[in-house]
Amino acid sequence: MRVGIQSEMIRSELEEVVGQDFISVDRIDQLIYSTDWSWMPQMWLDRGQKLMPPDYIVQPGSVEEITAIMEIANKYRIPVIPFGGGSGTQGGALPVYGGIIVDLKRLDKILEIDEKSLTVRAEAGIILSQLEWAVNEKGLMLPHYPASANCATLGGCLAPRGTGTTSTKYGKAEDMVLNMEVVLPTGEIIHTPPVPQHASGPDFFRLFLGAEGTFGIITKATMQLDYLPETRYLRALLFDDLGNALEAGRQIMTKRFDPFVIRLYDPTETLSRIKKILGYELEGAYMVLGFDGDPDLAALQERKALEICTALDARDLGREPGERWWEHRYDFYYPPQSLKLPWMYGTTETITTYDKIENLYWAEKKAVEEGFAEWDARFIGHFSHWFHWGVMLYCRFIIENPPEDPEEALRLHNRVWNTAMTAVLENGGMINEHHGVGLKLARYMRRQYGDAWPFMLRLKKTIDPNGIMNPGKVGFGF
Numbered sequence: 001m002r003v004g005i006q007s008e009m010i011r012s013e014l015e016e017v018v019g020q021d022f023i024s025v026d027r028i029d030q031l032i033y034s035t036d037w038s039w040m041p042q043m044w045l046d047r048g049q050k051l052m053p054p055d056y057i058v059q060p061g062s063v064e065e066i067t068a069i070m071e072i073a074n075k076y077r078i079p080v081i082p083f084g085g086g087s088g089t090q091g092g093a094l095p096v097y098g099g100i101i102v103d104l105k106r107l108d109k110i111l112e113i114d115e116k117s118l119t120v121r122a123e124a125g126i127i128l129s130q131l132e133w134a135v136n137e138k139g140l141m142l143p144h145y146p147a148s149a150n151c152a153t154l155g156g157c158l159a160p161r162g163t164g165t166t167s168t169k170y171g172k173a174e175d176m177v178l179n180m181e182v183v184l185p186t187g188e189i190i191h192t193p194p195v196p197q198h199a200s201g202p203d204f205f206r207l208f209l210g211a212e213g214t215f216g217i218i219t220k221a222t223m224q225l226d227y228l229p230e231t232r233y234l235r236a237l238l239f240d241d242l243g244n245a246l247e248a249g250r251q252i253m254t255k256r257f258d259p260f261v262i263r264l265y266d267p268t269e270t271l272s273r274i275k276k277i278l279g280y281e282l283e284g285a286y287m288v289l290g291f292d293g294d295p296d297l298a299a300l301q302e303r304k305a306l307e308i309c310t311a312l313d314a315r316d317l318g319r320e321p322g323e324r325w326w327e328h329r330y331d332f333y334y335p336p337q338s339l340k341l342p343w344m345y346g347t348t349e350t351i352t353t354y355d356k357i358e359n360l361y362w363a364e365k366k367a368v369e370e371g372f373a374e375w376d377a378r379f380i381g382h383f384s385h386w387f388h389w390g391v392m393l394y395c396r397f398i399i400e401n402p403p404e405d406p407e408e409a410l411r412l413h414n415r416v417w418n419t420a421m422t423a424v425l426e427n428g429g430m431i432n433e434h435h436g437v438g439l440k441l442a443r444y445m446r447r448q449y450g451d452a453w454p455f456m457l458r459l460k461k462t463i464d465p466n467g468i469m470n471p472g473k474v475g476f477g478f
Protein backbone atom coordinates (compact mmCIF):
# COMPACT_ATOMS: atom_id res chain seq x y z
CA MET A 1 0.00 0.00 0.00
CA ARG A 2 1.26 3.45 -0.90
CA VAL A 3 1.77 5.96 1.89
CA GLY A 4 3.27 9.42 2.29
CA ILE A 5 3.69 12.47 0.10
CA GLN A 6 3.64 10.75 -3.27
CA SER A 7 0.54 8.80 -2.35
CA GLU A 8 -1.26 12.04 -1.50
CA MET A 9 -0.10 13.59 -4.78
CA ILE A 10 -1.58 10.70 -6.75
CA ARG A 11 -4.78 10.86 -4.71
CA SER A 12 -5.24 14.56 -5.45
CA GLU A 13 -4.52 14.06 -9.17
CA LEU A 14 -7.15 11.34 -9.31
CA GLU A 15 -9.56 13.56 -7.38
CA GLU A 16 -9.08 16.31 -9.97
CA VAL A 17 -10.21 13.82 -12.61
CA VAL A 18 -13.26 12.21 -10.98
CA GLY A 19 -14.24 14.77 -8.33
CA GLN A 20 -14.02 14.34 -4.57
CA ASP A 21 -17.28 12.37 -4.29
CA PHE A 22 -15.96 9.65 -6.55
CA ILE A 23 -12.62 8.76 -4.99
CA SER A 24 -12.07 6.87 -1.79
CA VAL A 25 -9.07 5.85 0.29
CA ASP A 26 -11.22 4.87 3.29
CA ARG A 27 -10.18 1.71 5.10
CA ILE A 28 -13.68 0.24 4.88
CA ASP A 29 -13.87 0.75 1.10
CA GLN A 30 -10.39 -0.68 0.71
CA LEU A 31 -11.54 -3.77 2.61
CA ILE A 32 -14.68 -4.15 0.51
CA TYR A 33 -12.74 -3.85 -2.76
CA SER A 34 -10.05 -6.28 -1.67
CA THR A 35 -12.26 -9.30 -2.31
CA ASP A 36 -14.50 -10.67 -5.03
CA TRP A 37 -16.62 -13.83 -5.05
CA SER A 38 -13.72 -16.29 -5.12
CA TRP A 39 -13.15 -18.61 -2.19
CA MET A 40 -9.53 -17.61 -1.50
CA PRO A 41 -9.98 -13.98 -0.36
CA GLN A 42 -13.27 -14.76 1.35
CA MET A 43 -11.70 -17.52 3.45
CA TRP A 44 -8.67 -15.32 4.14
CA LEU A 45 -10.83 -12.47 5.45
CA ASP A 46 -13.14 -14.85 7.30
CA ARG A 47 -10.13 -16.10 9.27
CA GLY A 48 -9.02 -12.63 10.23
CA GLN A 49 -6.16 -12.34 7.74
CA LYS A 50 -5.16 -9.15 5.92
CA LEU A 51 -5.57 -8.92 2.15
CA MET A 52 -3.76 -6.57 -0.20
CA PRO A 53 -6.08 -3.54 -0.40
CA PRO A 54 -6.28 -1.14 -3.33
CA ASP A 55 -4.66 2.26 -2.77
CA TYR A 56 -7.45 4.22 -4.42
CA ILE A 57 -10.99 3.47 -5.50
CA VAL A 58 -12.35 5.71 -8.23
CA GLN A 59 -15.73 5.78 -9.92
CA PRO A 60 -15.31 7.59 -13.23
CA GLY A 61 -18.36 9.19 -14.85
CA SER A 62 -17.09 9.26 -18.44
CA VAL A 63 -14.72 7.58 -20.84
CA GLU A 64 -12.54 10.72 -20.90
CA GLU A 65 -12.06 10.38 -17.15
CA ILE A 66 -10.85 6.81 -17.68
CA THR A 67 -8.30 8.09 -20.21
CA ALA A 68 -7.05 10.59 -17.63
CA ILE A 69 -6.84 7.85 -14.97
CA MET A 70 -4.75 5.71 -17.36
CA GLU A 71 -2.39 8.66 -17.90
CA ILE A 72 -1.84 9.03 -14.15
CA ALA A 73 -1.34 5.27 -13.77
CA ASN A 74 1.27 5.22 -16.55
CA LYS A 75 3.07 8.23 -15.12
CA TYR A 76 3.42 6.65 -11.66
CA ARG A 77 3.45 3.01 -12.92
CA ILE A 78 0.49 2.03 -10.72
CA PRO A 79 -1.78 -0.95 -11.42
CA VAL A 80 -5.29 -0.27 -12.75
CA ILE A 81 -7.95 -2.86 -11.91
CA PRO A 82 -11.31 -2.67 -13.70
CA PHE A 83 -14.15 -3.53 -11.32
CA GLY A 84 -17.72 -4.28 -12.41
CA GLY A 85 -20.02 -6.01 -9.93
CA GLY A 86 -17.22 -7.89 -8.15
CA SER A 87 -19.15 -11.15 -8.67
CA GLY A 88 -16.25 -12.87 -10.43
CA THR A 89 -15.19 -16.20 -8.96
CA GLN A 90 -11.55 -16.29 -10.11
CA GLY A 91 -9.98 -13.38 -8.25
CA GLY A 92 -9.92 -11.35 -11.50
CA ALA A 93 -10.78 -8.05 -9.82
CA LEU A 94 -8.48 -8.45 -6.80
CA PRO A 95 -5.86 -5.68 -6.40
CA VAL A 96 -3.07 -8.13 -5.62
CA TYR A 97 -0.43 -5.46 -6.16
CA GLY A 98 -2.50 -2.55 -4.79
CA GLY A 99 -3.22 0.28 -7.23
CA ILE A 100 -6.34 1.99 -8.57
CA ILE A 101 -9.66 0.18 -8.59
CA VAL A 102 -11.75 1.62 -11.41
CA ASP A 103 -15.34 0.87 -10.43
CA LEU A 104 -17.39 1.18 -13.61
CA LYS A 105 -20.91 1.18 -12.20
CA ARG A 106 -21.50 4.91 -12.84
CA LEU A 107 -21.23 4.14 -16.55
CA ASP A 108 -24.69 2.62 -16.62
CA LYS A 109 -26.62 4.36 -19.40
CA ILE A 110 -28.59 2.69 -22.14
CA LEU A 111 -27.67 4.72 -25.23
CA GLU A 112 -29.86 3.27 -27.95
CA ILE A 113 -32.29 0.44 -28.60
CA ASP A 114 -32.62 -0.33 -32.32
CA GLU A 115 -35.91 -2.19 -32.77
CA LYS A 116 -35.21 -2.91 -36.44
CA SER A 117 -31.78 -4.54 -36.15
CA LEU A 118 -32.64 -5.76 -32.62
CA THR A 119 -29.62 -4.29 -30.88
CA VAL A 120 -28.94 -2.30 -27.74
CA ARG A 121 -25.98 -0.01 -27.12
CA ALA A 122 -25.13 0.55 -23.48
CA GLU A 123 -22.35 1.62 -21.18
CA ALA A 124 -20.37 -1.27 -19.74
CA GLY A 125 -21.08 -0.63 -16.05
CA ILE A 126 -24.82 -1.29 -16.29
CA ILE A 127 -26.09 -4.19 -14.19
CA LEU A 128 -27.29 -6.93 -16.51
CA SER A 129 -30.80 -7.32 -15.13
CA GLN A 130 -31.42 -3.55 -15.42
CA LEU A 131 -30.51 -3.76 -19.06
CA GLU A 132 -32.75 -6.79 -19.44
CA TRP A 133 -35.78 -5.11 -17.83
CA ALA A 134 -35.40 -2.09 -20.13
CA VAL A 135 -35.36 -4.16 -23.31
CA ASN A 136 -38.18 -6.41 -22.00
CA GLU A 137 -40.43 -3.33 -22.04
CA LYS A 138 -40.03 -3.34 -25.82
CA GLY A 139 -40.85 -7.05 -26.13
CA LEU A 140 -37.14 -7.88 -26.49
CA MET A 141 -34.55 -9.76 -24.46
CA LEU A 142 -30.77 -9.89 -24.11
CA PRO A 143 -30.54 -13.66 -23.67
CA HIS A 144 -27.36 -13.71 -21.59
CA TYR A 145 -28.66 -14.99 -18.25
CA PRO A 146 -25.85 -15.82 -15.81
CA ALA A 147 -27.03 -16.76 -12.32
CA SER A 148 -25.36 -13.50 -11.25
CA ALA A 149 -27.44 -11.23 -13.55
CA ASN A 150 -28.60 -9.14 -10.58
CA CYS A 151 -25.06 -8.18 -9.60
CA ALA A 152 -22.87 -8.60 -12.71
CA THR A 153 -22.22 -5.75 -15.16
CA LEU A 154 -22.30 -5.89 -18.94
CA GLY A 155 -18.52 -5.28 -19.20
CA GLY A 156 -17.91 -7.83 -16.43
CA CYS A 157 -19.72 -10.47 -18.52
CA LEU A 158 -17.80 -9.71 -21.71
CA ALA A 159 -14.36 -9.43 -20.09
CA PRO A 160 -14.20 -13.10 -18.91
CA ARG A 161 -16.35 -14.50 -21.80
CA GLY A 162 -19.33 -15.39 -19.60
CA THR A 163 -22.08 -17.88 -20.38
CA GLY A 164 -25.73 -17.83 -19.26
CA THR A 165 -28.51 -20.39 -18.78
CA THR A 166 -29.90 -20.14 -22.32
CA SER A 167 -26.53 -20.21 -24.10
CA THR A 168 -27.25 -23.52 -25.83
CA LYS A 169 -29.54 -21.67 -28.27
CA TYR A 170 -28.52 -18.02 -27.95
CA GLY A 171 -24.77 -18.27 -27.43
CA LYS A 172 -22.26 -16.89 -24.95
CA ALA A 173 -22.07 -13.18 -24.07
CA GLU A 174 -19.26 -12.84 -26.62
CA ASP A 175 -21.52 -14.21 -29.39
CA MET A 176 -24.03 -11.40 -28.76
CA VAL A 177 -21.63 -8.45 -28.99
CA LEU A 178 -21.47 -6.51 -32.25
CA ASN A 179 -18.96 -3.84 -31.34
CA MET A 180 -17.26 -2.18 -28.38
CA GLU A 181 -15.59 0.98 -27.21
CA VAL A 182 -12.40 0.28 -25.27
CA VAL A 183 -9.93 2.47 -23.40
CA LEU A 184 -6.48 1.01 -23.99
CA PRO A 185 -3.86 0.94 -21.21
CA THR A 186 -2.17 3.85 -23.00
CA GLY A 187 -5.33 5.91 -22.52
CA GLU A 188 -6.39 5.87 -26.20
CA ILE A 189 -10.11 5.38 -26.81
CA ILE A 190 -10.78 2.97 -29.68
CA HIS A 191 -13.92 1.72 -31.40
CA THR A 192 -14.14 -1.68 -33.04
CA PRO A 193 -15.90 -2.01 -36.46
CA PRO A 194 -19.72 -1.72 -36.34
CA VAL A 195 -20.32 -5.42 -37.01
CA PRO A 196 -18.23 -8.48 -36.10
CA GLN A 197 -18.90 -10.54 -39.26
CA HIS A 198 -16.95 -9.13 -42.21
CA ALA A 199 -13.78 -9.80 -44.15
CA SER A 200 -12.09 -6.46 -43.60
CA GLY A 201 -9.01 -7.62 -41.78
CA PRO A 202 -8.42 -9.57 -38.58
CA ASP A 203 -11.03 -9.72 -35.85
CA PHE A 204 -8.97 -7.74 -33.31
CA PHE A 205 -12.01 -6.89 -31.17
CA ARG A 206 -12.00 -10.43 -29.83
CA LEU A 207 -8.71 -9.62 -28.07
CA PHE A 208 -10.68 -7.76 -25.41
CA LEU A 209 -13.05 -10.69 -24.80
CA GLY A 210 -11.36 -12.96 -22.30
CA ALA A 211 -8.60 -10.46 -21.48
CA GLU A 212 -10.32 -9.76 -18.14
CA GLY A 213 -9.18 -6.17 -18.09
CA THR A 214 -5.52 -6.92 -18.87
CA PHE A 215 -5.77 -5.33 -22.35
CA GLY A 216 -7.90 -2.30 -21.44
CA ILE A 217 -11.31 -1.29 -20.17
CA ILE A 218 -14.48 -2.01 -22.13
CA THR A 219 -16.61 1.13 -21.78
CA LYS A 220 -19.50 0.57 -24.22
CA ALA A 221 -20.93 -2.36 -26.13
CA THR A 222 -23.62 -2.97 -28.72
CA MET A 223 -25.39 -6.25 -28.05
CA GLN A 224 -27.68 -8.41 -30.19
CA LEU A 225 -31.22 -8.77 -28.83
CA ASP A 226 -33.95 -11.31 -29.55
CA TYR A 227 -37.73 -11.16 -29.40
CA LEU A 228 -39.17 -12.38 -26.11
CA PRO A 229 -40.20 -15.95 -26.93
CA GLU A 230 -43.87 -16.58 -27.66
CA THR A 231 -43.66 -19.88 -25.88
CA ARG A 232 -41.29 -21.72 -23.58
CA TYR A 233 -41.58 -25.50 -23.08
CA LEU A 234 -39.61 -27.33 -20.40
CA ARG A 235 -39.60 -30.98 -19.48
CA ALA A 236 -37.53 -33.40 -17.41
CA LEU A 237 -36.09 -36.81 -18.20
CA LEU A 238 -34.25 -39.42 -16.19
CA PHE A 239 -31.49 -41.59 -17.61
CA ASP A 240 -30.09 -44.67 -15.82
CA ASP A 241 -26.80 -44.10 -17.49
CA LEU A 242 -24.83 -40.84 -17.70
CA GLY A 243 -23.23 -41.97 -20.99
CA ASN A 244 -26.65 -42.41 -22.63
CA ALA A 245 -27.71 -38.99 -21.40
CA LEU A 246 -24.58 -37.38 -22.88
CA GLU A 247 -25.24 -39.18 -26.14
CA ALA A 248 -28.84 -37.89 -26.19
CA GLY A 249 -27.60 -34.32 -25.70
CA ARG A 250 -25.00 -34.80 -28.44
CA GLN A 251 -27.60 -36.06 -30.92
CA ILE A 252 -30.03 -33.24 -30.12
CA MET A 253 -27.27 -30.69 -30.75
CA THR A 254 -25.66 -32.25 -33.81
CA LYS A 255 -29.09 -32.68 -35.43
CA ARG A 256 -29.65 -28.98 -34.65
CA PHE A 257 -32.96 -29.28 -32.82
CA ASP A 258 -32.08 -25.99 -31.12
CA PRO A 259 -33.01 -26.36 -27.42
CA PHE A 260 -32.51 -23.19 -25.38
CA VAL A 261 -31.41 -25.32 -22.48
CA ILE A 262 -30.11 -28.82 -21.86
CA ARG A 263 -29.11 -29.21 -18.23
CA LEU A 264 -27.84 -32.68 -17.34
CA TYR A 265 -27.01 -33.49 -13.69
CA ASP A 266 -24.71 -36.35 -12.75
CA PRO A 267 -26.21 -39.00 -10.41
CA THR A 268 -24.62 -37.38 -7.31
CA GLU A 269 -26.13 -33.96 -8.00
CA THR A 270 -29.43 -35.59 -8.98
CA LEU A 271 -29.57 -37.16 -5.52
CA SER A 272 -28.66 -33.98 -3.69
CA ARG A 273 -29.67 -30.78 -5.55
CA ILE A 274 -32.53 -32.07 -7.67
CA LYS A 275 -34.05 -33.67 -4.58
CA LYS A 276 -34.10 -30.21 -2.98
CA ILE A 277 -36.06 -28.80 -5.92
CA LEU A 278 -38.49 -31.66 -6.44
CA GLY A 279 -38.88 -32.78 -2.82
CA TYR A 280 -38.37 -36.44 -3.75
CA GLU A 281 -35.42 -38.66 -4.59
CA LEU A 282 -34.47 -39.81 -8.08
CA GLU A 283 -31.67 -42.19 -9.00
CA GLY A 284 -29.86 -41.62 -12.26
CA ALA A 285 -28.91 -38.66 -14.42
CA TYR A 286 -31.56 -35.92 -14.49
CA MET A 287 -31.95 -33.88 -17.63
CA VAL A 288 -33.99 -30.74 -18.23
CA LEU A 289 -34.79 -29.91 -21.84
CA GLY A 290 -36.23 -26.58 -22.97
CA PHE A 291 -37.50 -25.25 -26.31
CA ASP A 292 -38.79 -21.77 -27.00
CA GLY A 293 -39.89 -19.35 -29.72
CA ASP A 294 -42.58 -20.12 -32.29
CA PRO A 295 -45.02 -22.60 -30.64
CA ASP A 296 -45.28 -24.97 -33.66
CA LEU A 297 -41.55 -25.07 -34.22
CA ALA A 298 -40.78 -25.51 -30.50
CA ALA A 299 -43.33 -28.37 -30.23
CA LEU A 300 -41.77 -30.14 -33.21
CA GLN A 301 -38.23 -29.69 -31.89
CA GLU A 302 -39.30 -31.01 -28.49
CA ARG A 303 -40.97 -34.07 -30.08
CA LYS A 304 -37.86 -34.85 -32.12
CA ALA A 305 -35.60 -34.48 -29.07
CA LEU A 306 -37.86 -36.74 -27.02
CA GLU A 307 -37.61 -39.45 -29.67
CA ILE A 308 -33.84 -39.37 -29.28
CA CYS A 309 -34.05 -39.56 -25.48
CA THR A 310 -36.54 -42.43 -25.35
CA ALA A 311 -34.47 -44.39 -27.88
CA LEU A 312 -31.64 -44.08 -25.34
CA ASP A 313 -33.84 -45.47 -22.52
CA ALA A 314 -34.77 -42.17 -20.85
CA ARG A 315 -37.86 -41.97 -18.66
CA ASP A 316 -39.99 -38.93 -19.55
CA LEU A 317 -40.94 -37.23 -16.28
CA GLY A 318 -43.16 -34.67 -18.01
CA ARG A 319 -43.32 -30.89 -17.93
CA GLU A 320 -43.89 -30.09 -14.26
CA PRO A 321 -40.46 -31.10 -12.88
CA GLY A 322 -38.77 -29.27 -15.77
CA GLU A 323 -40.77 -26.11 -15.10
CA ARG A 324 -40.09 -26.37 -11.38
CA TRP A 325 -36.38 -26.55 -12.15
CA TRP A 326 -36.66 -23.41 -14.33
CA GLU A 327 -38.36 -21.49 -11.49
CA HIS A 328 -35.71 -22.56 -8.98
CA ARG A 329 -32.68 -22.60 -11.28
CA TYR A 330 -30.81 -19.87 -9.38
CA ASP A 331 -31.60 -21.11 -5.86
CA PHE A 332 -28.36 -23.09 -5.60
CA TYR A 333 -26.26 -19.98 -6.00
CA TYR A 334 -27.70 -18.02 -3.08
CA PRO A 335 -28.25 -18.63 0.65
CA PRO A 336 -29.48 -20.84 2.17
CA GLN A 337 -28.59 -23.34 -0.58
CA SER A 338 -25.26 -21.90 -1.75
CA LEU A 339 -21.98 -23.40 -0.58
CA LYS A 340 -20.51 -21.35 2.23
CA LEU A 341 -17.60 -20.97 4.60
CA PRO A 342 -16.08 -22.62 6.55
CA TRP A 343 -16.45 -25.28 3.81
CA MET A 344 -13.86 -25.37 1.07
CA TYR A 345 -15.26 -25.46 -2.46
CA GLY A 346 -14.42 -24.54 -6.01
CA THR A 347 -16.03 -24.69 -9.44
CA THR A 348 -13.58 -26.39 -11.76
CA GLU A 349 -15.66 -25.87 -14.89
CA THR A 350 -14.25 -27.11 -18.18
CA ILE A 351 -15.19 -27.82 -21.79
CA THR A 352 -14.18 -30.28 -24.46
CA THR A 353 -15.49 -32.10 -27.52
CA TYR A 354 -18.11 -34.87 -27.36
CA ASP A 355 -15.56 -37.63 -27.99
CA LYS A 356 -13.67 -36.73 -24.78
CA ILE A 357 -16.27 -35.38 -22.38
CA GLU A 358 -17.30 -38.55 -20.56
CA ASN A 359 -13.70 -39.67 -19.99
CA LEU A 360 -12.83 -36.22 -18.75
CA TYR A 361 -15.71 -36.25 -16.26
CA TRP A 362 -14.69 -39.64 -14.78
CA ALA A 363 -10.98 -38.80 -14.76
CA GLU A 364 -11.48 -35.52 -12.89
CA LYS A 365 -13.94 -37.07 -10.45
CA LYS A 366 -11.53 -39.92 -9.68
CA ALA A 367 -8.54 -37.60 -9.34
CA VAL A 368 -10.32 -35.33 -6.85
CA GLU A 369 -12.21 -37.92 -4.82
CA GLU A 370 -9.36 -40.44 -4.58
CA GLY A 371 -6.64 -37.83 -4.30
CA PHE A 372 -8.33 -36.16 -1.34
CA ALA A 373 -10.12 -39.12 0.22
CA GLU A 374 -8.60 -38.29 3.62
CA TRP A 375 -10.54 -35.00 3.45
CA ASP A 376 -13.76 -36.69 2.26
CA ALA A 377 -13.65 -34.57 -0.88
CA ARG A 378 -16.87 -34.72 -2.88
CA PHE A 379 -17.15 -34.04 -6.60
CA ILE A 380 -20.49 -33.13 -8.16
CA GLY A 381 -21.25 -31.89 -11.64
CA HIS A 382 -23.64 -31.01 -14.38
CA PHE A 383 -23.37 -30.36 -18.09
CA SER A 384 -24.93 -27.01 -18.86
CA HIS A 385 -23.73 -25.28 -22.01
CA TRP A 386 -23.99 -27.37 -25.16
CA PHE A 387 -22.46 -26.66 -28.55
CA HIS A 388 -22.55 -28.53 -31.85
CA TRP A 389 -19.11 -29.97 -31.17
CA GLY A 390 -19.03 -30.44 -27.40
CA VAL A 391 -20.30 -29.53 -23.99
CA MET A 392 -19.29 -27.72 -20.85
CA LEU A 393 -18.89 -29.57 -17.55
CA TYR A 394 -19.67 -27.49 -14.46
CA CYS A 395 -18.20 -29.43 -11.57
CA ARG A 396 -17.51 -28.61 -7.99
CA PHE A 397 -15.33 -30.03 -5.28
CA ILE A 398 -16.49 -29.73 -1.70
CA ILE A 399 -14.54 -30.36 1.50
CA GLU A 400 -16.73 -29.82 4.54
CA ASN A 401 -13.96 -29.88 7.15
CA PRO A 402 -10.90 -28.12 5.75
CA PRO A 403 -7.94 -27.20 7.98
CA GLU A 404 -8.62 -24.28 10.29
CA ASP A 405 -5.23 -22.68 9.78
CA PRO A 406 -5.66 -20.28 6.82
CA GLU A 407 -2.28 -21.03 5.26
CA GLU A 408 -2.85 -24.78 5.47
CA ALA A 409 -6.35 -24.32 4.07
CA LEU A 410 -4.99 -22.31 1.14
CA ARG A 411 -2.34 -24.94 0.44
CA LEU A 412 -4.95 -27.70 0.39
CA HIS A 413 -7.21 -25.58 -1.82
CA ASN A 414 -4.39 -25.04 -4.32
CA ARG A 415 -3.51 -28.74 -4.29
CA VAL A 416 -7.10 -29.72 -5.11
CA TRP A 417 -7.20 -27.18 -7.95
CA ASN A 418 -3.88 -28.47 -9.24
CA THR A 419 -5.13 -32.05 -9.24
CA ALA A 420 -8.37 -31.07 -10.99
CA MET A 421 -6.64 -28.89 -13.61
CA THR A 422 -4.04 -31.58 -14.32
CA ALA A 423 -6.85 -34.08 -14.93
CA VAL A 424 -8.61 -31.56 -17.17
CA LEU A 425 -5.51 -30.75 -19.25
CA GLU A 426 -4.44 -34.40 -19.55
CA ASN A 427 -7.90 -35.34 -20.82
CA GLY A 428 -8.27 -32.68 -23.50
CA GLY A 429 -10.26 -30.09 -21.54
CA MET A 430 -9.86 -26.32 -21.32
CA ILE A 431 -9.07 -24.87 -17.89
CA ASN A 432 -12.47 -23.21 -17.95
CA GLU A 433 -15.44 -22.25 -20.11
CA HIS A 434 -16.99 -19.12 -18.59
CA HIS A 435 -15.70 -17.96 -15.21
CA GLY A 436 -12.45 -16.68 -16.67
CA VAL A 437 -8.86 -17.21 -15.58
CA GLY A 438 -8.37 -14.38 -13.10
CA LEU A 439 -5.72 -14.92 -10.46
CA LYS A 440 -6.69 -18.48 -9.62
CA LEU A 441 -5.97 -20.14 -12.97
CA ALA A 442 -3.20 -17.78 -14.14
CA ARG A 443 -0.52 -20.37 -13.40
CA TYR A 444 -2.06 -22.86 -15.91
CA MET A 445 -2.05 -20.53 -18.91
CA ARG A 446 1.40 -21.54 -20.11
CA ARG A 447 0.38 -25.22 -20.04
CA GLN A 448 -2.98 -24.47 -21.64
CA TYR A 449 -1.48 -22.48 -24.53
CA GLY A 450 1.87 -24.23 -25.07
CA ASP A 451 3.69 -22.81 -28.11
CA ALA A 452 1.19 -19.93 -28.45
CA TRP A 453 1.93 -18.55 -24.99
CA PRO A 454 5.08 -16.50 -25.90
CA PHE A 455 2.99 -14.88 -28.65
CA MET A 456 0.31 -13.95 -26.08
CA LEU A 457 3.01 -12.44 -23.84
CA ARG A 458 4.28 -10.34 -26.75
CA LEU A 459 0.74 -9.12 -27.46
CA LYS A 460 0.37 -8.06 -23.85
CA LYS A 461 3.69 -6.19 -23.95
CA THR A 462 2.63 -4.32 -27.09
CA ILE A 463 -0.82 -3.38 -25.83
CA ASP A 464 0.25 -2.50 -22.29
CA PRO A 465 3.92 -1.44 -22.44
CA ASN A 466 4.10 -0.41 -18.78
CA GLY A 467 2.23 -3.47 -17.51
CA ILE A 468 -0.31 -1.39 -15.59
CA MET A 469 -3.48 -3.29 -16.50
CA ASN A 470 -4.68 -5.77 -13.91
CA PRO A 471 -1.25 -7.36 -13.21
CA GLY A 472 -1.11 -10.96 -12.02
CA LYS A 473 -4.27 -11.94 -13.93
CA VAL A 474 -4.70 -14.25 -16.92
CA GLY A 475 -1.04 -15.21 -16.53
CA PHE A 476 0.28 -11.72 -17.36
CA GLY A 477 2.47 -9.40 -15.37
CA PHE A 478 3.91 -11.40 -12.52
Ligand SMILES: Cc1cc2nc3c(=O)[nH]c(=O)nc-3n(C[C@H](O)[C@H](O)[C@H](O)COP(=O)(O)OP(=O)(O)OC[C@H]3O[C@@H](n4cnc5c(N)ncnc54)[C@H](O)[C@@H]3O)c2cc1C
Pocket residue numbers: 036037081082083084085086087088089091092093104124125145146147148151152153154155156157158159160161162163164165212213214216217218219333334434435436438470473
Ligand atom coordinates in the same frame (compact mmCIF):
# COMPACT_ATOMS: atom_id res chain seq x y z
C1 LIG B 1 -23.94 -16.39 -7.55
C2 LIG B 1 -23.08 -16.31 -8.77
C3 LIG B 1 -23.49 -16.93 -9.94
C4 LIG B 1 -22.72 -16.85 -11.11
N1 LIG B 1 -23.19 -17.42 -12.25
C5 LIG B 1 -22.51 -17.22 -13.41
C6 LIG B 1 -23.05 -17.73 -14.65
O1 LIG B 1 -24.13 -18.34 -14.70
N2 LIG B 1 -22.33 -17.49 -15.78
C7 LIG B 1 -21.16 -16.78 -15.77
O2 LIG B 1 -20.57 -16.58 -16.83
N3 LIG B 1 -20.62 -16.34 -14.60
C8 LIG B 1 -21.27 -16.52 -13.45
N4 LIG B 1 -20.75 -16.04 -12.28
C9 LIG B 1 -19.45 -15.38 -12.27
C10 LIG B 1 -19.53 -13.84 -12.47
O3 LIG B 1 -20.77 -13.33 -12.06
C11 LIG B 1 -19.32 -13.50 -13.91
O4 LIG B 1 -17.98 -13.76 -14.25
C12 LIG B 1 -19.64 -12.04 -14.26
O5 LIG B 1 -19.57 -11.94 -15.65
C13 LIG B 1 -18.74 -11.04 -13.58
O6 LIG B 1 -19.26 -9.75 -13.79
P1 LIG B 1 -18.87 -8.56 -12.79
O7 LIG B 1 -19.43 -7.30 -13.37
O8 LIG B 1 -19.26 -8.88 -11.41
O9 LIG B 1 -17.29 -8.56 -12.98
P2 LIG B 1 -16.14 -8.40 -11.89
O10 LIG B 1 -16.17 -9.54 -10.94
O11 LIG B 1 -16.16 -7.04 -11.33
O12 LIG B 1 -14.87 -8.55 -12.84
C14 LIG B 1 -14.56 -9.76 -13.48
C15 LIG B 1 -13.31 -9.55 -14.33
O13 LIG B 1 -13.58 -8.69 -15.44
C16 LIG B 1 -12.80 -7.49 -15.36
N5 LIG B 1 -13.71 -6.42 -15.77
C17 LIG B 1 -14.87 -6.03 -15.18
N6 LIG B 1 -15.46 -5.06 -15.89
C18 LIG B 1 -14.64 -4.81 -16.95
C19 LIG B 1 -14.70 -3.90 -18.07
N7 LIG B 1 -15.71 -3.07 -18.24
N8 LIG B 1 -13.67 -3.92 -18.96
C20 LIG B 1 -12.62 -4.77 -18.81
N9 LIG B 1 -12.52 -5.63 -17.79
C21 LIG B 1 -13.53 -5.66 -16.88
C22 LIG B 1 -12.32 -7.41 -13.93
O14 LIG B 1 -11.10 -6.72 -13.82
C23 LIG B 1 -12.17 -8.88 -13.58
O15 LIG B 1 -10.96 -9.36 -14.10
C24 LIG B 1 -21.48 -16.15 -11.08
C25 LIG B 1 -21.06 -15.54 -9.90
C26 LIG B 1 -21.84 -15.61 -8.76
C27 LIG B 1 -21.37 -14.92 -7.52
